[in-house]
Amino acid sequence: MLSPQFAYLEHAVANSKPFVAYRLPDELEAITLILNEESVIEVTDFDTLQHDSGFIFTPFDPDKNKSYFIKPEEIIKGDKGFRGDLFLKEMKIPSKKHQLDQNEETKNAYTQQFQEMLRFLKDDILQKIILSRTLTVKDLPKDEQIYIYHNLITQYPQAMVYWLHLPHLGIEWMGATPELLVSKKNDQFHTLALAGTKKSGESWTPKEIEEQQMVADYIKKQLLDFDPVISQTETISTGTVEHLATHFTLSKNKLNLFDIIEKIHPTPAICGLPQDKAFKIIRDVEKHQRNYYCGFLGPINLAETTATFVNLRCMELANHSVRLYVGGGLTKDSDLEREWQETERKAETLRKFIL
Numbered sequence: 001m002l003s004p005q006f007a008y009l010e011h012a013v014a015n016s017k018p019f020v021a022y023r024l025p026d027e028l029e030a031i032t033l034i035l036n037e038e039s040v041i042e043v044t045d046f047d048t049l050q051h052d053s054g055f056i057f058t059p060f061d062p063d064k065n066k067s068y069f070i071k072p073e074e075i076i077k078g079d080k081g082f083r084g085d086l087f088l089k090e091m092k093i094p095s096k097k098h099q100l101d102q103n104e105e106t107k108n109a110y111t112q113q114f115q116e117m118l119r120f121l122k123d124d125i126l127q128k129i130i131l132s133r134t135l136t137v138k139d140l141p142k143d144e145q146i147y148i149y150h151n152l153i154t155q156y157p158q159a160m161v162y163w164l165h166l167p168h169l170g171i172e173w174m175g176a177t178p179e180l181l182v183s184k185k186n187d188q189f190h191t192l193a194l195a196g197t198k199k200s201g202e203s204w205t206p207k208e209i210e211e212q213q214m215v216a217d218y219i220k221k222q223l224l225d226f227d228p229v230i231s232q233t234e235t236i237s238t239g240t241v242e243h244l245a246t247h248f249t250l251s252k253n254k255l256n257l258f259d260i261i262e263k264i265h266p267t268p269a270i271c272g273l274p275q276d277k278a279f280k281i282i283r284d285v286e287k288h289q290r291n292y293y294c295g296f297l298g299p300i301n302l303a304e305t306t307a308t309f310v311n312l313r314c315m316e317l318a319n320h321s322v323r324l325y326v327g328g329g330l331t332k333d334s335d336l337e338r339e340w341q342e343t344e345r346k347a348e349t350l351r352k353f354i355l
């Protein structure tokens with residue numbers, strides 16, 4: 001038997017009804033926001049939202065895609081004790097015969113973009129930049145998406161797992177992101193410098209340590225006026241890969257969530273250094289649009305939570321295919337083959353439930 005929440009999701013997908021479903025990191029309960037078309041509001045000024053209640057969804061490049069604030073009609077919370085895994089039997093993907101649309105051209109295009117970006121790094125125009133790419137999986141029926149959502153919930157307890165389904169706007173995304181942007185709890189704000197990627201069992205290389213340090217130093221500089229308490233840097237596991245993470249806690253009164261986001265986003269974990277130059281070079285060099293990849297999302301004063309996350313390890317859903325987005329940080333010491341393999345490993349986070 002499906003839980004009431006999964007039964008609702010199945011019904012909503014089949015009937016093209018909008019919803020947002022998510023499971024916060026380290027929470028047992030998943031949440032589904034029941035929506036109607038009027039629930040989804042386009043926003044341009046985030047300041048107006050700080051006392052409002054809803055779910056925010058924003059793109060990487062606000063000139064290319066719209067930002068939305070979503071105010072639910074009704075909220076379904078998970079049945080107490082429901083962990084999803086109780087229903088694993090029902091959630092096995094019936095047919096894993098979907099096609100990965102990847103050929104030599106994909107790697108050639110990545111190589112060319114890598115070389116272009118490396119030139120800016122070697123010429124000291126940039127210290128760091130994120131190069132991303134996409135992978136398309138074909139022949140994935142829409143009614144199998146629910147299996148992927150379920151599996152992300154059960155397999156990645158520390159991730160923010162979400163499924164945003166706004167068919168009337170043509171916007172459908174799903175992901176399991178490890179990257180907190182800013183959260184608020186009891187008047188304390190929390191943010192994270194997350195970067196560097198390796199397989200478990202490998203050692204950190206100087207390139208990875210430097211790459212994460214750049215993110216931590218950037219956030220520290222941007223938040224200096226707010227006296228952040230900064231943790232030791234630690235290794236965290238996402239289940240597929242490991243990252244380096246430094247936590248920042250801000251306790252000053254009168255801070256505003258969106259002021260903090262504006263100070264740090266997009267960080268050098270998803271854009272680069274200097275930020276403005278990296279942003280323009282990403283626009284010029286990457287051949288695909290990032291759309292909502294590397295934007296941010298999450299509940300604002302909703303179901304007792306305010307927590308925003310960077311949209312990583314995510315995919316755009318269509319009727320018969322999905323498009324995965326993955327990237328990695330380049331510095332002047334980057335090696336093409338290692339960076340490519342890193343994007344392959346990150347893609348595995350989602351791909352292993354699809355192919």
Ligand SMILES: C=C(O[C@H]1C=CC=C(C(=O)O)[C@@H]1O)C(=O)O
Pocket residue numbers: 130132179194195196197243268269270312313325326327328329330346
């Ligand atoms: C840009 C991505 O990851 C970021 C977060 C953690 C580690 C990263 C890295 O090692 O490059 C990236 O900065 C992505 O997953 O697409």
